[in-house]
Amino acid sequence: MQETHISTSSREETLALAEKFACALRGGEIIFLRGPIGAGKTVFVKGVAAALGLKSSPTSASFSLMKEYKSKKRRLFHIDLFRLEEGEVFNLGFEEMLEDEEAIILAEWPAPIRHLLPQDRLEMDFILQEGDDRVIKLASHGRVSNRLLEALCNAAKK
Template sequence: MKTAEISSSSREQTLALAAEFAGALKGGEIVFLRGPIGAGKTVFVKGVASAMGLKTSPTSASFSLMKEYKNKSRRLFHIDLFRLEEGEVFNLGFEEMLEDENAIILAEWPDPIRRMLPQDRLEMDFILQEGDERTIRLSSFGRVSDALLEALCKAANR
């Protein structure tokens, strides 16, 4: 496991970090996003989607649990499991997502699916600070997510 912390001081900076991060996504990656409401999780997902050239901008998936977005070569699954327990998420189609090597999974409030998904994942904890400041604590669990962590750190240092 590798860990790091990066900062964002605005919505625009979070979008820019996400856009840089999107360049490292090839398909097959899993990213867990945690933090309180308003911490920037969905903003980060919007930045990834925009950089991928997706025509529809993601919104909070809280009421539909999962939204799928596609471009010519990849599929982005935005999952939001706010208010759900582990036993309530078995029929969301995770097996199909995992079988698709072009799928990218960005999961907000991911704890109910932690045991269902492969170990190799990047975890991002969005921590509110003063004003618009956020600290984003990164933890990677595997070779693929190690590369994602490094890409985010590189983007933050530009």
């Protein structure tokens, strides 16, 4: 496991970071996004979606649990399990998502599905600071997520 952190100081900076990072996404990646409401998790998802050329911009998936967005080359699954507990997870089609080599899974509030997904994932913890500042703690848990952690750190330097 590798760990580090990066900082952003505005919504626009978080969007830009996500857009730069999205260039590293090839499909088959799993990213957990944790943090309080308003910390920037959905903003990050919007930046990734924009960079992937998705036609519709993601919104909070809290009320629908999962939204799928498609481009010519990728499928983005935005999962938001804010309202669920571990025992309440029902079949959202995880097997299909995991079998799709082009799928990118971005899961907010992922605790209820943690045990259902592979260990190789990037975990992002959004921590609010003063004003619009935030620290994003990163932890990778495997070969693919190590590559993503490195890509995110490089995106933060640009």
